[in-house]
Amino acid sequence: MLRILGGLALVLVFFFLVLRGLRRVQPGFSGANAEFRVIATLALSPRERLLLIQVGEQQLLVGSSPQGLRCLHVLPQALNVRKTDATVVFSDWLRKATARGEPQDRSP
Numbered sequence: 196m197l198r199i200l201g202g203l204a205l206v207l208v209f210f211f212l213v214l215r216g217l218r219r220v221q222p223g224f225s226g227a228n229a230e231f232r233v234i235a236t237l238a239l240s241p242r243e244r245l246l247l248i249q250v251g252e253q254q255l256l257v258g259s260s261p262q263g264l265r266c267l268h269v270l271p272q273a274l275n276v277r278k279t280d281a282t283v284v285f286s287d288w289l290r291k292a293t294a295r296g297e298p299q300d301r302s303p
Contacts, residue, residue, distance in 0.1 A: 235276050247276065 235247040256268040
């Protein structure tokens with residue numbers, strides 16, 4: 196049993212080191228200093244959505260579907276999109292829900 200647990204621990208350490216190496220090798224893998232980012236999304240159907248993407252100083256409206264991505268419009272002026280309680284991202288909610296030592300709000 197000890198041999199199995201040792202092998203499992205070795206495999207987990209290997210995966211951790213590989214993922215850490217990928218973050219250093221691939222720029223933008225972590226998403227921290229990306230030149231572009233998704234500002235807002237709007238689901239039109241389960242497989243189609245609109246994305247507002249910031250690329251430097253320019254904003255693009257992109258349509259995503261099973262057939263691929265298509266640039267629908269290049270905005271002449273950048274939109275000021277505010278994050279409201281209705282557009283809370285699941286990852287933000289999960290981060291808050293798993294925070295230790297803080298009262299948790301169970302509503303997404």
